[in-house]
Amino acid sequence: MFRTHRRRPSIWYNSGSVTLPRGGRTTGVFFFVARASFRKNLAYVGAHMANNAGSFLFGLIYIALWHAAARGRTLGPFHAHELVNYIALSQAVLWVSVFLPSGLDMAQQIRTGSVAMEMARPVPYVPRMLAAGVGEAFYNLVFRSGPLVVAFTLLGVFPWAAFAMGKGLMVAVALVMAVLTGVLFQYLIGLSAFWTVETRWARRLFLGLSVFMSGQLLPIPLMPHGLEQVLTWSPFQTLVSLPVSTWLGAERPSAWVAGALWVLLLYLGAYGLTRRAQRRLEVQGG
Amino acid sequence: MLDGWRLYSAMARMTLMARTSYRANFWLSLFFNLIMVTGELAVTLLIVHRVHGILGWTTYQVMLLYGLTAASGGVFRVFLSELHDFDRYLVNGEFDAILTRPAHTWITVVSRSVDLDQMGWVIEGVAIMAVAGSILGLFRHHALIAGAELAMGVLAGSLVWMALVTAVAALGFFTTRVDEMQPMVLYGPQTAATFPLSAYPTTLRTLFYTVLPVAFGSYVPALVVLHKGPGPGALMLCLGAGLLALALALWFWQYGVRHYTSTGT
Numbered sequence: 001m002f003r004t005h006r007r008r009p010s011i012w013y014n015s016g017s018v019t020l021p022r023g024g025r026t027t028g029v030f031f032f033v034a035r036a037s038f039r040k041n042l043a044y045v046g047a048h049m050a051n052n053a054g055s056f057l058f059g060l061i062y063i064a065l066w067h068a069a070a071r072g073r074t075l076g077p078f079h080a081h082e083l084v085n086y087i088a089l090s091q092a093v094l095w096v097s098v099f100l101p102s103g104l105d106m107a108q109q110i111r112t113g114s115v116a117m118e119m120a121r122p123v124p125y126v127p128r129m130l131a132a133g134v135g136e137a138f139y140n141l142v143f144r145s146g147p148l149v150v151a152f153t154l155l156g157v158f159p160w161a162a163f164a165m166g167k168g169l170m171v172a173v174a175l176v177m178a179v180l181t182g183v184l185f186q187y188l189i190g191l192s193a194f195w196t197v198e199t200r201w202a203r204r205l206f207l208g209l210s211v212f213m214s215g216q217l218l219p220i221p222l223m224p225h226g227l228e229q230v231l232t233w234s235p236f237q238t239l240v241s242l243p244v245s246t247w248l249g250a251e252r253p254s255a256w257v258a259g260a261l262w263v264l265l266l267y268l269g270a271y272g273l274t275r276r277a278q279r280r281l282e283v284q285g286g
Numbered sequence: 287m288l289d290g291w292r293l294y295s296a297m298a299r300m301t302l303m304a305r306t307s308y309r310a311n312f313w314l315s316l317f318f319n320l321i322m323v324t325g326e327l328a329v330t331l332l333i334v335h336r337v338h339g340i341l342g343w344t345t346y347q348v349m350l351l352y353g354l355t356a357a358s359g360g361v362f363r364v365f366l367s368e369l370h371d372f373d374r375y376l377v378n379g380e381f382d383a384i385l386t387r388p389a390h391t392w393i394t395v396v397s398r399s400v401d402l403d404q405m406g407w408v409i410e411g412v413a414i415m416a417v418a419g420s421i422l423g424l425f426r427h428h429a430l431i432a433g434a435e436l437a438m439g440v441l442a443g444s445l446v447w448m449a450l451v452t453a454v455a456a457l458g459f460f461t462t463r464v465d466e467m468q469p470m471v472l473y474g475p476q477t478a479a480t481f482p483l484s485a486y487p488t489t490l491r492t493l494f495y496t497v498l499p500v501a502f503g504s505y506v507p508a509l510v511v512l513h514k515g516p517g518p519g520a521l522m523l524c525l526g527a528g529l530l531a532l533a534l535a536l537w538f539w540q541y542g543v544r545h546y547t548s549t550g551t
Contacts, residue, residue, distance in 0.1 A: 047466040054469025060490065061478045068485040069337035201318045208322035217329050222336050 029123050030131035037135025045143055052147045059091040059148065062217055063157055076221040077250045083219070085159035088152040089244045090216045095144035096137045096175065097182035097239040098210050103199040104133050104183070106190025116281060126187070126267075126274050133183030162248050174243035174251070177259045181238040184266035191270070194277040215241030221250065235262035290393045297397035298365075312402055319406030327352055327414065330480055343482045346421045347512055353414030354436070354504040355479045358443025360407025362451050367401035372455040372464045379549050392452070392539050411440075424511065432511060438521045439507025445528025446503035450475070452535035459542030462549065475500040502527040 041048070063084050070080040078086065106129065109115040119125045152158040163171070189202040196202070211217065213236035220231045220241045231237055232252065238259035245251040327349070334340055334348045343351075363370065375381040375395065387394045415436055419425055424432040454471040458464040479500040483491050495501045502524040509515050 044463075044466075047461075047463040050461075050463070051466040051469055054467070054471075054474050057470055057474035058477060061474065061481075061486070064486045064490060065333070065340070065481055069333070069340045073337075075336060201314055204318045204322055208318070208325040211322075212325035212328050218333050218336070223332065 030127060033128055033131040034135035034138065037132040038139045041136065041139040041143070048143055049147065052144060052151075055091055055095070055144070055148055056151050059088055059152065062087045062091075076219070078219060078222070078248075082159070082162075082248060082250075084157050085162065086219055086244055086248060087217070088148075088155075088157045089159060089247055090240050092145040092148045092152070093175070093178060093240050093243050094216055095140040095148070097178040097243075098207070098214065098216070099140065099144070100133060100136050100182050100186045102186065102203045103190030103193065104129055104136075104186050106187070107193040107199045110190075110193040119278060119281070126271055129187055129190075130180075130183050130270075133186055134179060137179040137183060159248060167246065167249070171243060171247050174246040174256075174259075177238050177263055178240070178243045180263050181235055181259070181266065184263070184270055185235075185239075187270050188266070188273065191273055191277055194280055210236050210239060213237065214239040215244070219245070219250075221245075233258045235259075235266065238262060290390055293389050294393050294397040298400045301398065302400045302402065312405070315403035316406040316409070319404070320410060323356060323407070323410045323414075326480075340482055341484050346418045347508070348481065349418035350415055350422065350424075350512070351482065351504055351508045352480045353411045353416075353418055354439050354443060354508055355411070355476060355500075356414060357408050357411025358440045358503050359447050359476050360404060360409075360411055361440070361444035362447040363404035363407055364401055366396050366448055366451050367404060368395050368399045369451045369455040370468075372458050373462075376458050376462050376464070377549060381546065382548050385543075385546075391543055392536060419511075422512070435507065435511045435518065435521060438525065439504065439511065442507060442521065442524035442528045443500075443503030445525070445532050446499055447472075447476075449528065449531035449535040450498065450500075452532070453538055456535065456539040456542040459546045471498065479504040499527055499531050502531075 066080070066083040066087060070083055073080055075083065106115070109118055118128075121128070149158055153160065185206055189199050189206055192202045193199050213231055213234050215231070215237060216239075220228055220237055222228075223231060231241075232254055235258075237255055242251060242255050242259050245255065330352055331345050331349060334343070334345045339345070340348065368375075372395070375384065381391075381395075384391050384394050419432060419436070450471055454467050455464055457467055457471075461467070475494060475498045478486065478490070478494060483494055483501055483505045486494070491501075494505075506516065506520055506524050510518055510520050
């Protein structure tokens with residue numbers, strides 16, 4: 001059940017049934033970490049399905065609202081039925097970018113002091129944690145977004161018709177950017193525990209801002225003009241608005257530029273702050 | 287009943303005293319709650335504003351509805367926070383110790399914490415109701431009556447949310463995991479309650495009047511306060527529905543306790 005490569009320590013990543021990578025290539029390690037992160041969630045698939053029902057209910061609520069409020073009308077670049085499609089898509093995308101484990105569970109490492117051991121490992125800490133986050137996002141894509149896509153398809157509100165094969169690559173890139181932005185945000189939330197001990201507040205701040213700024217419930221092009229301009233350049237639009245708008249063919253070039261810039265900035269920020277955190281790190285006892 | 291209340295107030299007073307030692311935490315939580323509430327409220331109002339009202343409900347009327355939901359939802363977050371985080375009792379086997387106490391298990395659990403950090407929901411909900419009510423002119427002539435109606439609405443809503451959080455925690459006796467069911471039973475209905483229920487299809491409306499009776503916690507009281515149909519007598523119906531829901535939830539809790547199996551951890 002628990003297979004490990006004999007020449008490597010078995011405490012690399014506490015993730016259940018895993019096989020450690022052969023050879024010493026760093027990319028292999030990151031893939032291994034992501035896969036381990038994916039697999040550890042498999043134990044909770046049943047419980048996650050109950051949560052999916054909640055997400056489906058959220059989707060139904062906003063779909064019904066937009067259906068009732070915008071029936072037969074065109075608002076900004078969206079027809080009423082596209083707004084309904086937008087909500088169905090955004091509910092699925094939220095799981096790979098916004099609803100990731102709080103702070104990538106780093107607060108626990110920091111509270112217990114095990115972060116010192118984690119940082120001392122021969123593989124860089126930042127990309128390793130990000131790989132774990134990507135694994136979580138991939139699990140969510142399959143077991144959280146997947147069932148929602150099926151449910152919304154059965155309901156006839158998932159916009160398969162709007163998806164053209166030529167756009168597939170663009171949508172995939174937008175989704176990757178959404179995942180990276182979401183994982184980087186969670187990393188920074190987790191890292192905040194070095195200064196604040198707990199990450200509850202940072203998580204709330206992130207969720208509060210993302211409800212408003214990511215376009216998850218109200219598409220950014222429907223916001224008042226000045227606000228729309230500001231939000232298009234915010235990192236939050238990459239989380240939901242960019243992939244959903246790309247799918248629906250309503251994305252703007254500036255949103256791509258802003259998204260790419262923020263991924264880079266957030267990564268540099270994560271790296272710089274981790275170095276500062278490492279200097280603060282103090283381990284008591286033995 | 288009286289013994290239960292005495293026990294609750296004594297234990298709640300102790301946890302309250304312990305919590306007030308961390309005043310910075312309280313102010314910090316108020317600030318971050320404010321950001322969350324503002325974000326949610328802004329999206330809600332922008333949606334209504336963008337479509338020029340939802341089925342006859344203006345932006346400020348929806349704002350009042352939001353305030354009612356936030357304030358009543360805040361009450362359960364403050365006083366029943368232990369039920370909200372009930373997972374750990376089941377996963378870590380902490381509920382075993384509760385069973386050994388000489389008091390009702392529900393009272394023992396809920397009295398273990400009064401989460402002042404969540405008070406922001408109540409304060410901000412009341413403030414939102416006050417602002418929306420003033421703009422709508424509710425307090426111009428019969429301020430006391432409007433205030434009393436809103437207070438009854440918050441009370442009815444609190445009972446409904448207490449019932450729902452109790453029921454979902456009791457479900458945990460059979461499934462162990464509580465947090466994964468909360469979006470379906472608590473957060474989804476809470477979001478639904480911030481908009482006029484007339485916007486939803488019949489199936490959802492029926493759900494919110496029966497199994498998840500959040501209609502009695504915000505929509506019906508708002509209809510009364512805004513003179514959109516039912517008279518003040520409907521508020522008594524809301525209170526009755528809240529009490530009935532809580533009684534059923536407590537019965538379900540007791541049923542769950544009888545079927546509780548320790549995880550042994």
